[in-house]
Amino acid sequence: MAGLATGQSIVVADKMLESAGIKVVQDEVTKVDPVNKTVTVAEGRVFSYDKLFLATGASAIMPPIEGKDLAGVMTLRGLPDAEKIKSYIAERNAVNIVFIGAGFISMEVASLLVENMERKLNVSIVEFMNRPLPLMLDKDMADVVQAYLEEKGLKIFTGEKAEKIVGNGKVDGVLLGSGKKLDADLVFINVGARANVELAEQIGLEMGRFGIKVNKYQETSNPDILAGGDCVEKINFITKKPTPGRLRGPAVMQGRLAAKRLAGYDIEFPGVLDAGGCKMFDMTVSATGFSEERAAEEGFQSVCATVDSRSKHVMIPGMKPWKIKLIFDKKTRKLIGGQIVSHAVAPAKEIDAVTAFILAGKTIEELTTFTCACNPDISSEPSAEPITVAAEQALQKLKL
Amino acid sequence: MKNGEKLVIVGCSGSGGPAAMLAKKLMPEVDITVIRKEEFFIVR
Ligand SMILES: Cc1cc2nc3c(=O)[nH]c(=O)nc-3n(C[C@H](O)[C@H](O)[C@H](O)COP(=O)(O)OP(=O)(O)OC[C@H]3O[C@@H](n4cnc5c(N)ncnc54)[C@H](O)[C@@H]3O)c2cc1C
Numbered sequence: 001m002a003g004l005a006t007g008q009s010i011v012v013a014d015k016m017l018e019s020a021g022i023k024v025v026q027d028e029v030t031k032v033d034p035v036n037k038t039v040t041v042a043e044g045r046v047f048s049y050d051k052l053f054l055a056t057g058a059s060a061i062m063p064p065i066e067g068k069d070l071a072g073v074m075t076l077r078g079l080p081d082a083e084k085i086k087s088y089i090a091e092r093n094a095v096n097i098v099f100i101g102a103g104f105i106s107m108e109v110a111s112l113l114v115e116n117m118e119r120k121l122n123v124s125i126v127e128f129m130n131r132p133l134p135l136m137l138d139k140d141m142a143d144v145v146q147a148y149l150e151e152k153g154l155k156i157f158t159g160e161k162a163e164k165i166v167g168n169g170k171v172d173g174v175l176l177g178s179g180k181k182l183d184a185d186l187v188f189i190n191v192g193a194r195a196n197v198e199l200a201e202q203i204g205l206e207m208g209r210f211g212i213k214v215n216k217y218q219e220t221s222n223p224d225i226l227a228g229g230d231c232v233e234k235i236n237f238i239t240k241k242p243t244p245g246r247l248r249g250p251a252v253m254q255g256r257l258a259a260k261r262l263a264g265y266d267i268e269f270p271g272v273l274d275a276g277g278c279k280m281f282d283m284t285v286s287a288t289g290f291s292e293e294r295a296a297e298e299g300f301q302s303v304c305a306t307v308d309s310r311s312k313h314v315m316i317p318g319m320k321p322w323k324i325k326l327i328f329d330k331k332t333r334k335l336i337g338g339q340i341v342s343h344a345v346a347p348a349k350e351i352d353a354v355t356a357f358i359l360a361g362k363t364i365e366e367l368t369t370f371t372c373a374c375n376p377d378i379s380s381e382p383s384a385e386p387i388t389v390a391a392e393q394a395l396q397k398l399k400l
Numbered sequence: 401m402k403n404g405e406k407l408v409i410v411g412c413s414g415s416g417g418p419a420a421m422l423a424k425k426l427m428p429e430v431d432i433t434v435i436r437k438e439e440f441f442i443v444r
Contacts, residue, residue: 017417017434020424028437029410039408039435047433049408051401055416078413078438199410229415251414256422262401263426 032203034222051224053258054200054212058193058230058246065100065189067165073187076105085188089113094185095122098174100162101191102127103135104278104285109188110154111280124155124182126162126174133278136287140306141325141339148283157182193246195231208233210244216268218258226261228254237271237359238289238336239298245272275355277348284344286351289337289358292327301330303364305393307386311344313376320344326354326367326390330398333363346378353387364398367391403429412436 014024027041038048060075062068072092074085088094097113099106102125110123125132131142132149146156161177165187174182195211206213206221210233218226232254234245250272257269275288295302304327312319322342329336338354340347357367368391374382401407407423409416412434420434 017412017420020421021428021432022420022424023431023433024412025433025435026437026439027435029435039410041435042437047408047435048406050405051407053407053409053416053419055409055411055413055419057411057413057415080438228419229411229413231411248414252418255415255417255419259419259422259426262407262423262430 029199032199034203034225037224049224051226051262053218053255053262054220054225054227054231055229055251055255056196056199056231058195058211060190061192061194062189063100063191065162065165067167067171068189070165070167070187071170072167072185073165073171073189075189076109077193085186088186089117092185093119095119096183097121097123097186097188098162098182098184099123099125100174100187100189102129102132102156102158103190103192104133104276106188106190107132107149107278107280109190111149111152114153115281122155122183123153124157124174124184126157126160126176126182128159128161130159132156132158133285133287135274136276136278136285136291137339137341138291138293138325141285141323141341144323144341145280145283145285149280152281193230193244195233195244195246197231200227200231208242210234210242217261217266218254218269219261226258228258235271237273240271243272243274245274247272247274247276249275270359273355273358275351277351279345282343284342284348285340286342286348287337287339288351288355289335290327291337291339292325295327295329295336300336302336303328303330303394303397305390305397307390307393309347309380309384309386309389311342311347311380312378313381316376320347322347322386324350324354324386324390326387326394328364328394333365333398334358335362335364335367350387357387364391364394368395401427401430403427404431406431406433408432409434410436 029039031040040046060077131139164175166173200212212227212232214232218228229251230246233242236243273289277286306325310319320343325339327337335357342348370388372385
């Protein structure tokens with residue numbers, strides 16, 4: 001979207017697959033016959049299989065909002081969509097761009113457009129919840145992000161519903177629930193995705209609420225068919241409840257796990273924590289597990305701690321501030337979530353340590369003795385190591 | 401899977417591509433075909 005890489009450079013090259021000895025067919029599978037174990041593609045060829053792996057992904061949801069069919073209303077899923085958006089902006093000299101939904105895709109694309117377009121854009125983001133990145137961040141953390149982005153020129157309308165997209169043939173505005181009208185040459189809708197399950201339904205595979213049902217080895221209800229990625233329902237690691245979990249990490253790991261299963265390994269998929277990241281201008285956000293709000297919705301009583309830290313020792317030039325919030329379950333004292341908002345990229349990856357601690361069932365007490373690799377250029381001083389400090393704060397809160 | 405058996409993978413982006421590559425590595429004698437409808441698979 002930013003034009004920082006060519007389309008060709010960001011795609012999996014057929015050559016890589018073919019030189020490994022894998023046959024590549026470019027066509028749409030329109031039918032699976034699970035009895036004769038064949039798949040048929042649109043142009044009529046039939047392929048027989050002993051085992052089938054479904055990795056059909058997900059599609060962007062287009063909400064039933066009036067005006068969604070006007071020219072200039074778009075969603076983003078793959079490279080062709082990105083190219084369509086870019087050429088629409090260039091051809092129409094679009095200046096007023098409205099994003100509906102403040103999830104990570106909107107936030108990244110909005111900031112990339114503002115950062116990389118020569119002309120000044122008027123970018124607005126409309127979000128129904130009370131903050132940007134509502135699935136990643138609690139309000140206290142999101143407020144920091146919102147203030148930063150507003151300083152960069154983005155207009156963020158939270159607690160607002162896009163009621164109607166207006167225009168004559170092509171979009172020229174978005175009407176909000178509050179009555180406000182935003183000018184728009186382009187409307188970009190990012191309100192979630194839906195699993196592509198048409199083939200699975202046609203086969204008669206067991207379905208869950210969020211996609212194809214699979215066991216811990218990626219096997220579907222048909223013993224010869226496995227599935228993984230955005231088209232399958234995941235299980236949340238903490239609650240063991242079904243969840244969409246539509247992110248690249250689980251998609252890749254489930255694909256590789258299916259391959260291992262077919263090769264005879266018995267390794268189980270542990271469930272997902274929805275760990276993800278988002279970069280906007282020079283700010284990087286990452287999150288894993290439950291936010292404080294989501295923990296409450298799931299019935300946890302939580303104890304939280306937020307700590308300010310730095311990317312380098314305080315005296316080192318180029319030191320940038322960052323912030324972490326940790327969420328613990330009061331009852332078990334286990335870590336169940338984390339959020340990072342950072343002005344440098346590297347600290348945001350400390351979220352992987354948080355993920356590892358959640359997977360390992362680490363408690364507040366155990367994290368008070370966590371020691372990080374420390375160096376003036378790559379970390380805060382050990383005394384300001386924020387995971388440990390946050391655990392100590394949580395310990396204090398429990399005593400009160 | 402046994403040598404000579406056929407694995408067909410539908411979709412080749414986040415999940416299908418890695419499944420195909422690792423399956424070939426672990427089971428070089430399995431016949432693997434990847435079918436995807438798009439001209440390109442985005443890497444994200
Ligand atoms: C703009 C954008 C940015 C994202 N950024 C991030 C990120 O930063 N981090 C992150 O973790 N996740 C990110 N995601 C999510 C991530 O891309 C997905 O979770 C991941 O690609 C899922 O992989 P998948 O293989 O399940 O599905 P997909 O990548 O969607 O691939 C499915 C493939 O199957 C093909 N297909 C479907 N049906 C058929 C059929 N009948 N016949 C043949 N082929 C078929 C499709 O054409 C597609 O190529 C992003 C998503 C978007 C849209």
